[in-house]
Every structure is written in structure tokens, then in C-alpha cells.
Amino acid sequence: MSSVRRFGTLGLVYVVVTCAIWVLLLIVAPMATMIDFAFRPFLPPAQWGGPADVYTLRNFELALGDEFNRAIFLKTIWASVVTTVVTFVLCYPISYLLARAGRSSWVGIAMIALLVPFWINEVLRSFAWQLLLAHNGFFNQVLVGLGLVVEPFDFMSRNIGVLVGLVYTYILFMIFPMYSAMESLDQNQIEAARDLGAPRWRIHWDVVIPHAKSGLASGCIVTFMLAAGSYAVPQMLGGTRSLWFTQLIYNQFEAINWNMGAAYAMCLVVLCVVFILAMMVLFRVRLRDIAQ
Amino acid sequence: MTRSDRLLRIVIGVYLALFFAYLFLPLLYMIAAAFNLNRFPMLTPWRGFTLQWFAAAWNETRLWHALGRSILIGACVIGVSIILGLGGALLFTRFRPPARSLVYSVLVSPILMPGIVIGLSTAIFWDRLLQLPGSWAVAVLGQSTFISAYCMLIFMARLQRFDPAQEEAALDLGASPLQVFWMITLPYMRPAMYSAAALAFMQSFDNFNTTLFTIGSDETLTIYIAAKVKQGVTPAVNALAFAMVVTTLVGGVAYELVHRREVARLARRLRAVTA
Numbered sequence: 001m002s003s004v005r006r007f008g009t010l011g012l013v014y015v016v017v018t019c020a021i022w023v024l025l026l027i028v029a030p031m032a033t034m035i036d037f038a039f040r041p042f043l044p045p046a047q048w049g050g051p052a053d054v055y056t057l058r059n060f061e062l063a064l065g066d067e068f069n070r071a072i073f074l075k076t077i078w079a080s081v082v083t084t085v086v087t088f089v090l091c092y093p094i095s096y097l098l099a100r101a102g103r104s105s106w107v108g109i110a111m112i113a114l115l116v117p118f119w120i121n122e123v124l125r126s127f128a129w130q131l132l133l134a135h136n137g138f139f140n141q142v143l144v145g146l147g148l149v150v151e152p153f154d155f156m157s158r159n160i161g162v163l164v165g166l167v168y169t170y171i172l173f174m175i176f177p178m179y180s181a182m183e184s185l186d187q188n189q190i191e192a193a194r195d196l197g198a199p200r201w202r203i204h205w206d207v208v209i210p211h212a213k214s215g216l217a218s219g220c221i222v223t224f225m226l227a228a229g230s231y232a233v234p235q236m237l238g239g240t241r242s243l244w245f246t247q248l249i250y251n252q253f254e255a256i257n258w259n260m261g262a263a264y265a266m267c268l269v270v271l272c273v274v275f276i277l278a279m280m281v282l283f284r285v286r287l288r289d290i291a292q
Numbered sequence: 293m294t295r296s297d298r299l300l301r302i303v304i305g306v307y308l309a310l311f312f313a314y315l316f317l318p319l320l321y322m323i324a325a326a327f328n329l330n331r332f333p334m335l336t337p338w339r340g341f342t343l344q345w346f347a348a349a350w351n352e353t354r355l356w357h358a359l360g361r362s363i364l365i366g367a368c369v370i371g372v373s374i375i376l377g378l379g380g381a382l383l384f385t386r387f388r389p390p391a392r393s394l395v396y397s398v399l400v401s402p403i404l405m406p407g408i409v410i411g412l413s414t415a416i417f418w419d420r421l422l423q424l425p426g427s428w429a430v431a432v433l434g435q436s437t438f439i440s441a442y443c444m445l446i447f448m449a450r451l452q453r454f455d456p457a458q459e460e461a462a463l464d465l466g467a468s469p470l471q472v473f474w475m476i477t478l479p480y481m482r483p484a485m486y487s488a489a490a491l492a493f494m495q496s497f498d499n500f501n502t503t504l505f506t507i508g509s510d511e512t513l514t515i516y517i518a519a520k521v522k523q524g525v526t527p528a529v530n531a532l533a534f535a536m537v538v539t540t541l542v543g544g545v546a547y548e549l550v551h552r553r554e555v556a557r558l559a560r561r562l563r564a565v566t567a
Contacts, residue, residue: 007386008469015387018379023398026437030417034409036386037416094311097304105431107497115314119540121498124533128318130521131325131333138321141336168314229406232500236521246408246501253505258416265409272406 030039050283059263063173069248076245077271079159080227083166090218091174092168096208097173099182100190118172126165126236133161157239163276165237166227173226181215182208217283224279225272309362323537326530333527345527346534355532358516362497365428365435365512369496370489372436377443377488378481385451400445402438410437411505420504426508434506439495443488450484 007015039055047053064070101107117125132138133155140152155161185208193203209216234244245268252261279285321335326346329339331390349355380399384387414434418424454477462472500514509516520529 007382007473011382011469011473012387015379018376019383019395019399022376022380022437022440023395026414026440027398027402029421030413030437031418033421034413037420068527083382090311093304093307097308112545113312113315115542115544117319119494119544120319120501120537121514121517123500123514123521125318126323127517127525127529127533128322128522131322132318136332136334138335141334150356168318171315201497225404225406229408229501231408231504232518236518246406249408249412250504253412253415258412258420261412262416265412268406269409272404276404 034262034265035173037259038266040259042259059260060267062260063263063267067256072243072248073245073267073271075242076228078159079163079244080166080224083163083225083227084168084220085168086163086175087171088220091171091178091219095175095178095182096204098179099185100187102187114172114175117168122169122232123236125169126233129161129165129168130236133164154239156237159238161237162234162241162242162244166230169230169233170223170226173222177215177222178212179215181212185211201257213283216284217279217285221276221279226273228275229268230269249272319537322530323534326527326534328527331526333525333530345531348526348528349535351530352528354511355513355516358511358513361428362509362513365431365503366493366496368429368432369435370440370492371430371441373443373492374485376436376440378447380440380444380518381447385448385454400441403441407438407499407501408505410434411502414502415505415567424540426506428507428510428512429507430508431503431510431512434502435496435499438502439492442491442495446484446488446491447481450481454480476503487551 037059038059040053041056041058043050044050062069064073098107098110130137134140135154135156137150139155140149143149144152155164189207189211190203195208198206229246230244231246231250234242234247238244245264249261249264249268252264254256322333325335327341327343328335329344330337331343370556384392384396389395411434414430414437415426418430418433419426424430458480459472459477462476463469467475486495497512498514499512500518503515511519517529517532
């Protein structure tokens with residue numbers, strides 16, 4: 001039966017119109033405009049479309065050539081990789097425990113317990129950490145009170161605040177893909193490996209990780225991209241000396257230099273694409289395995 | 293049980309305790325500080341129990357305006373995302389579009405795109421090309437760009453389990469395509485619609501990155517909280533946080549329960565059919 005007969009012309013019109021609006025007006029046109037802006041110089045409105053308004057790579061030279069900007073760009077990459085690794089290490093055991101526990105009753109409770117912080121706004125979660133990590137915050141009160149440190153420890157300016165906040169905020173995006181990939185592993189395979197005398201680390205290295213690699217890869221990709229693209233956490237938990245690349249984008253946006261902001265944003269997108277490709281090579285998975 | 297097994301058990305126990313402490317300690321500290329008489333949002337020194345910060349938050353007119361904006365934007369995002377997401381889901385499950393995998397990649401790409409990039413590109417496009425500067429309406433457009441994709445995935449998951457024979461039977465019996473859609477497809481989609489609406493509202497309400505660029509001089513509740521925190525806070529923000537945590541908890545648990553009842557009902561129906 002043809003699609004048109006089944007849905008009528010009205011159905012066809014609905015599908016075509018909604019998809020066209022979504023693709024063209026919400027996705028492609030804004031992205032194309034942004035790319036166009038990134039390659040044009042920042043000019044006062046009077047000169048728009050004038051002889052000076054030509055395509056140039058100047059914005060990108062400033063975005064990555066300038067030493068200050070480049071340092072922040074590299075810092076963002078490095079700190080996002082650290083965030084991803086820390087989150088991975090923190091989440092691997094709990095994902096494995098949950099997957100092994102099968103249908104026992106504590107899994108349901110643990111799942112809800114994992115979900116609750118995730119339901120709460122990212123800004124509020126960062127604020128909560130700010131209360132703990134601030135100069136006069138809870139942790140420093142405890143440290144000073146116990147006499148472990150003389151001066152309050154500056155968590156914020158040393159990137160510790162940002163790191164703790166990012167790991168906290170994106171934990172669930174690592175656990176869920178990991179858990180669902182590990183859960184589908186047949187328990188008998190682990191039993192078999194154990195009966196054959198494999199030590200624990202070999203069971204993980206040769207049985208669990210190869211089986212769950214698509215879940216591990218997608219957890220890492222999502223965590224890295226969310227960390228690199230985060231604005232609220234570095235804004236609220238970073239000190240003045242720990243700028244994040246997204247903050248550069250927003251500062252340019254605030255300063256009305258949208259051309260420069262667009263160039264920065266494109267650098268961020270390219271970075272994310274490169275990271276996805278790197279993870280696909282590292283875990284030897286295809287995009288289809290990840291985007292399930 | 294060998295000694296190394298016992299040791300492993302202890303290590304796992306400590307790990308789990310620390311893990312959940314890490315998850316909940318900040319939130320508990322934040323909401324508990326709402327009840328401290330202290331002028332700063334802290335638990336120590338404890339100066340006595342008070343509800344004055346709740347009154348202070350209640351009397352903030354800016355907060356109520358921001359809440360209204362969040363609800364307005366969320367309601368509009370539900371509408372736009374369900375309409376667009378349903379269109380996309382029908383396109384891939386019922387029609388054979390040309391360049392199917394390319395179109396699919398384009399439609400789900402906003403999920404993978406950093407929210408800040410979606411916000412910036414939406415702001416540039418609507419402001420500079422269409423002379424529509426940032427406002428709550430532009431925020432709806434920016435948020436719908438990626439929230440529609442979530443809705444589409446929810447609808448596709450449900451439509452893929454749909455038996456097309458039901459529609460064919462109705463058509464063979466003389467129903468018009470519109471009647472089929474209205475009386476068969478749409479009722480079948482209803483649970484997915486509720487899930488999509490709930491998800492869309494929550495995503496919209498909590499959104500910060502995309503909204504920051506598209507909202508202009510207006511503010512949503514999330515933007516309001518971020519601005520407040522930047523200015524230096526009183527525990528009124530903690531009181532607001534308490535209210536939001538309680539609301540999300542009640543809403544989330546209620547959703548889980550309804551969802552579970554839905555699943556149980558479905559299972560009962562299945563058993564009745566197969567028995």
C-alpha cells in the first residue's frame with residue numbers, strides 16, 4: 001500500500017512541512033549563518049555588505065593564534081579529557097555492580113538514587129558545590145577546624161572546583177550507557193572465564209570491556225562533549241584564573257562581536273567532531289554502535 | 293569466603309557509601325542551609341531555625357516573573373517539539389525519504405551539538421537575518437531545535453512496535469486517512485506523547501546554555517538563579533532550591549509511579565490476550 005494512500009495528502013503535507021521547517025529554519029539556516037559570520041570580519045553596521053565585508057580567516061587566527069586564547073582552548077581540552085577519565089574510573093565499578101546485580105531489589109532503589117541529582121537543575125547543582133568549596137565554605141570550615149590547613153584552601157582558582165563540578169554534573173551520562181552495555185553480557189561468560197582461572201582484571205580486560213565497548217565509548221563521548229561545552233559549571237565553580245573556552249564564546253557574544261564568537265563556536269564544534277572520531281578509533285566502534 | 297573476597301566486599305561497601313555521599317551531600321547541604329538564620333547560605337555557624345528565607349524568596353517579584361517565563365517557554369516548547377518530533381518520526385517510520393540516513397543525521401545532530409553553539413547560531417540567525425532580537429520566543433525556537441529530536445526518538449521507538457495491519461484494516465473498511473490517524477494511530481501514541489511532553493518541559497525548564505544566548509534581556513528561572521548566585525547570595529536562593537528539589541522529587545516519583553502503573557496495565561492486558 002502506498003504511503004500516500006495510507007496517510008492521504010494531508011498526512012504527507014504535515015510531514016513534509018514540519019520536517020522542512022525543522023531542518024531548514026531551526027537547524028541548517030542558523031548553522032549556515034553562524035559559519036558565514038565566522039569567516040567575516042567584525043564591522044560596524046554601516047559597513048555591512050560594503051567593500052570591507054569579505055571572507056577572511058582573521059577570526060580563526062585570533063581565536064587559536066593568540067597565546068591567551070590558545071592556552072584556554074588547550075586547557076579546556078585537557079581538563080575535559082581529565083573529567084572524562086575521572087568520570088570513567090568512578091562510574092565503571094558502580095555500572096558493573098548494577099549490571100551484575102540483575103533484578104535484585106536494591107538496583108531499582110539505586111537507579112532512583114542516581115536519577116534524583118540528575119533531575120535537579122545544573123545551575124543549582126553547581127551552586128550546591130559552590131557552598132561546599134567556597135573560601136569560607138563547608139570543606140574549608142572542616143579543614144581549618146580540624147587543623148589540617150592553616151589558610152582556607154582555594155579550590156576555585158586551581159580548577160579543582162570545575163573538575164569536581166563537571167564530574168558531578170555528568171556522572172549519569174557515563175553510567176547509563178555503560179550499565180546498559182554491561183547488562184546485556186551473558187553472566188555465563190564471566191563464570192566461564194572465572195572457572196578457567198582468569199584473575200579479576202583479565203575478566204574485565206578480555207570479557208567485560210570488549211563486550212561493553214560501544215557503551216563505554218558513547219559514555220566517554222557524551223561526557224567529553226558536555227564537559228567541553230559546559231558554561232554554568234566553570235562560570236560558577238571556576239575562579240578568575242580558570243577560564244573555560246565557552247566563557248570566551250559568551251564574552252564575545254556579550255561584546256557584540258558575534259563574528260569572533262562564531263569562530264570560537266566553530267572551533268568547539270570541530271574539537272567535538274575530532275574527539276568523536278578519536279574515540280571511534282580507540283574503541284574500534286562505528287557511529288551506528290554508539291548512537292543507539 | 294576467602295579473605296580476599298571479604299576484603300573486596302569491604303572495599304565495595306566503602307566505595308558505594310562514598311559514591312552516594314558524593315551524590316547527595318551537596319544537595320542536602322544546600323537545602324538544609326535554607327533553614328539557617330545565618331545571613332550567608334551556610335550550615336555552620338548555626339544561628340537557629342527560621343523560615344524567613346522562604347518569605348524573602350516568596351516576596352521577590354523578579355523570581356515570579358522568571359518562573360512565569362520558564363512555564364510559558366516550557367509550554368510552547370512542548371507544543372513545537374511534539375509537532376516537529378511527530379513529523380520527523382512519521383517521516384522515518386512511514387515514508388521512504390530520499391537520502392534517509394543524511395536527513396536522519398541532520399535531525400539528531402542538535403542532540404550532539406553543544407547547547408552553547410545552538411544558542412549562538414539561533415541568536416545570530418534570528419537577530420541579524422530576520423531582525424528578531426533575543427526574547428522568550430527566540431528561546432523557544434532555540435530549545436525546540438534539540439528537544440524536538442528527543443521527542444522524535446521517543447515517538448520512533450513507539451511507532452516501530454506498531455502493527456501497520458491495524459491501519460490497513462481500518463482503511464480497507466472504508467475509513468479515511470484522517471480518521472485512521474485520529475482513531476488508531478494517535479490513541480496508540482498517547483503514552484509516548486505524555487513522556488515526550490514531560491521530557492520536553494523538564495529539558496526546557498532546566499536549560500541554561502541555549503537560553504542564555506537567546507533570551508535577550510528577559511530571564512527564565514534558571515537564568516535568574518545563575519544571576520543571583522553571581523551577585524552574591526542570601527539563603528533565599530537556598531529556599532528556592534529547596535522548593536525546586538521538593539517539586540522535582542514529587543514530580544519525578546509521581547511520573548515513575550504512573551509510568552510503572554502504565555507498564556503494569558500493559559502487562560495485564562497482554563496476559564489477558566495470551567491466556
